[in-house]
Amino acid sequence: MKLMINGKPEETTAGTVAELVESYGLEEALVVAEVNGKIVYREQWNGIRIQSGMKIEIVHFVGGG
Amino acid sequence: MKLMINGKPEETTAGTVAELVESYGLEEALVVAEVNGKIVYREQWNGIRIQSGMKIEIVHFVGGG
Amino acid sequence: MKLMINGKPEETTAGTVAELVESYGLEEALVVAEVNGKIVYREQWNGIRIQSGMKIEIVHFVGGG
Amino acid sequence: MKLMINGKPEETTAGTVAELVESYGLEEALVVAEVNGKIVYREQWNGIRIQSGMKIEIVHFVGGG
Amino acid sequence: MKEVLEIGGRRLDSRFFLGTGRYPNPFVQNEAIRESEAEVLTFAIRRVNLEVPREDTILQHVKAEDFVFLPNTSGAKNADEAVRIARLAKASGLSDWIKVEISVNAKTLLHDPVETLKATERLVNEGFVVLPYTSDDPVLCKRLEETGAAAVMPGAAPIGTGLGLLNPYNLSLIIEEACIPVIVDAGIGTASDVVQAMELGADGVLLNTAVAKARDPVKMAKAMKYAIVAGRSAYLSGRISKKRYATASSETGDFPGEG
């Protein structure tokens, strides 16, 4: 399926947000996910199915002042 | 007739704005008049009749920075 | 005998510098003595006889910046 | 004759300070001369004979702050 | 950098904008104005005192044709009040220039950025030549420019304090980024403040108290006039850069007796 992830076109076979995050090895990282402009919390990740054309953001804390 | 002129209750016998301004001896001064929140230009002064309860402002330039 | 002590005329019956210092109760204080413009050290005090007209200074440390 | 002029060894055939100054074309310039550490005024220039080994300085005003 | 200052289509030969408040008397005021050679004079708008309506008024003493009148909106606490004052000022027929001045703090008379922006926008749309008095916030000054201000007038320091340029850095940023004239307004104390503002590249300086309340207002007006010229000339002359170590100004050539 074709998605936009972090602003770039990507293909994935993941069926849910949880699987998508896992496919990057980020399941234990402190990341936050947004789907189509709406934040989805970790406990929701299993329940949200990936659909073609979704816009997904995966963000985290970085150094900043 | 009772008016509010420059924020104070006043009585006048003037029939028009022109007469009112004249009653203060200001007909040649560089003053600007406002009636009920609307500016009235010098050329309109003759045509505007004073009515009871009108709110009139007569202002001018003063020293300022 | 008449002396100048610390700039003021004084009379004393002390026979030596040691006795003079003692007469002020300063024998154990950290004071320094000068006789006629010359410093006299504590160990010399017993040996220096007071003479009329001597100029004696007795100074100490005070608060300063 | 060998002289030191302005700190450098020079030879000259001039017989007087006046002639020496003239030999540089400086007779009308606003220069000041010193011979062996002593200032010699313009009116003395004719009377002072150049001698071997003399130390002569010829100075003038330059730009300065 | 243009050699000629132009605001609202009007060319100004003097870069000195002078206020008309707080002089000891009209005579001194007129002498100070004359000595200043200012072309732009500021005024406030107030109600006529109807108890003594024909008393001495400021415009009796100032020939309108010699100056550009720049009325201010002082007293306004928000954009609505400022717009109202501006309209009254314009209705006088004397000027369509307006200095937007919306002060909301009694102690500091500092402007409100949001209301100043609103008032500027509305008055520009009504056709005024708008010169907002503003803080020295460079972003806000840019916003005011984008909104259509004819010039921006950042304060050197709060009105009447005489503290001089509190933040020359910010003023220089404003000047660097502006495509409209920058007039440093308020807080000036003395001539060196004016020179400093002009050396930063300001297009002009507006002041009032520093002249009006000086011990000798007329002489101070003269000082300020020359300060404007001195500062502008220095700005245009390209000052020497600052160096940590000395360089002789006298020729270093041949020093007598060294050889």
Next chain:
Amino acid sequence: MKEVLEIGGRRLDSRFFLGTGRYPNPFVQNEAIRESEAEVLTFAIRRVNLEVPREDTILQHVKAEDFVFLPNTSGAKNADEAVRIARLAKASGLSDWIKVEISVNAKTLLHDPVETLKATERLVNEGFVVLPYTSDDPVLCKRLEETGAAAVMPGAAPIGTGLGLLNPYNLSLIIEEACIPVIVDAGIGTASDVVQAMELGADGVLLNTAVAKARDPVKMAKAMKYAIVAGRSAYLSGRISKKRYATASSETGDFPGEG
């Protein structure tokens, strides 16, 4: 405070003392001198270059009768050398004024206080009008005055640095205590420095590099001339005092619509 500046019995109408070193060329120098309206010009004394003895000299371009010449002792490392230079300068017949300048540090060209004091004393005794260039040490300036200096010339900053007034406080103490004229000398960078010095009450300013090495020396000479007048006028006018809080410059009377 006297309105007229007098040094060594000579009344000076301009308070601007200008140096003659480091200009791009004689033409620019003369234009700058003319534009400056300075009356006192400084010079250095150097050996004639005997390889090209008749080359262009500075005095070809300056009419002696229009100015007071103030030769300096630059290059001298101690009082003996300074006295020698002073005598050479005087022997020119051009001037009996001398600027004592004894710099002992190559990096900073700062003066030696002890040698400066000695040289001043000796030259005063020889009848010179002595203007020592000195540090901004108030006690030293007083000593120089007691020694017979005609004026003292404390530095604003090291020569040629353009750093401006490094210690306005000390300069103001010197001015406050002096019974002779105080000319701020050296370290000036731009017009605002000059105004600041004059506002402190200095009797004059001597500068060179700030004009000679500006991008446009002639215009900078003009800037400095006006800066002198602006600063002096401001000093005489009694500036407003600085306040922490604002005071309205516009009349606070009756604001329309409040009633």
Next chain:
Amino acid sequence: MKEVLEIGGRRLDSRFFLGTGRYPNPFVQNEAIRESEAEVLTFAIRRVNLEVPREDTILQHVKAEDFVFLPNTSGAKNADEAVRIARLAKASGLSDWIKVEISVNAKTLLHDPVETLKATERLVNEGFVVLPYTSDDPVLCKRLEETGAAAVMPGAAPIGTGLGLLNPYNLSLIIEEACIPVIVDAGIGTASDVVQAMELGADGVLLNTAVAKARDPVKMAKAMKYAIVAGRSAYLSGRISKKRYATASSETGDFPGEG
């Protein structure tokens, strides 16, 4: 003046807020954080780099339970973007504090006053503890307070410049008028800047580059920690007032040999 600093209901024992950007490496960063004894750490929110998703992340090195995390909205150009970042930050579960930072000028990174005000208002309504980074405009800071900000964070100078307190006067006005804590944020260069801010009465200082890019970040963190304490203690101790003239510190009593 309260002895204890409290923001958003949390008592803070350290008044030093430290940023986490630009350190040479994680080891130095952690040592600097440890040495600083800061309790509040700032962060930015960025996309995970999906090419190297498991690379070293900052939170691996920082124990969440030891600190208050203060994520910022850097990168946002307007209120909408800032709100979005804030929500993402909060969704991490790490913190409901947010530093509103809306920079609109690439050269100066100065904030936009209008958008900052909007974002603050919206985020307060959503229950965030909002600490807006703002200009030193006293009126704007008051507006932010009225809007519900938990603290205001006026800049000393633009981010990363190290210019120190450009306008101590404005900062002191903000502190004087504020009923919420004032944290001086950005532009700090060295320890004396921190002390100066604290002596003005600031409740704390937030800095990043001054430590992270110092030659020795760990030692500079120590310098800053002591600077915070020195400045706070000096503020609480009531410094001597400045006087124009001297007063002897040594007893003036009886000097030997005078009699």
Next chain:
Amino acid sequence: MKEVLEIGGRRLDSRFFLGTGRYPNPFVQNEAIRESEAEVLTFAIRRVNLEVPREDTILQHVKAEDFVFLPNTSGAKNADEAVRIARLAKASGLSDWIKVEISVNAKTLLHDPVETLKATERLVNEGFVVLPYTSDDPVLCKRLEETGAAAVMPGAAPIGTGLGLLNPYNLSLIIEEACIPVIVDAGIGTASDVVQAMELGADGVLLNTAVAKARDPVKMAKAMKYAIVAGRSAYLSGRISKKRYATASSETGDFPGEG
């Protein structure tokens, strides 16, 4: 730059030199000394008051073995008087250190450069460890070093004024050129002044009034102690350079939602 400060062969672990004059009472003085952790304490020498010869004396409260005593020559008007005081001080057996302090102006208490130089030379020859209090004249400081001073102590500002560093530039020149320790002495007002001096590279700071006359001398002693450490650490850490334009402290990577 040596990490350890050594004067007259004595290693000092604290760079804070504290004066003992003007405290409200001996108890507060002792607490302030204790809190300061200073190792060098200054004193003056005065005649015993023979009317009350056994009154409370300062040395009752200070353990000599814990400190280096630095008596001063305050009150001396010339080198002769200073030498006399120095000998009296040394005869106490408490110290062979001496602070040469020759103040000749009642209003400013500024030193006399010529007499200070003379007294230093004579006392060095008599074997004293001489620390002259001096002006910030770099050439004079170098002369004092050449004369054998163990350290130079240029003033920040006149004694007791609290004006802080009037001329940081001159102090930095002195530090740059000195081969002996430079202790900034006098005129300090608050902690930020101390930090500024240490950041310039001063080896230590001597102050008295700023602590003794603060509202809370003990807390101010603490502030100063931390200021010394903060300033020294910052100096050693290599501060960031100042830049005109901003640099983001937050990572500039990939901002959410931009793609």
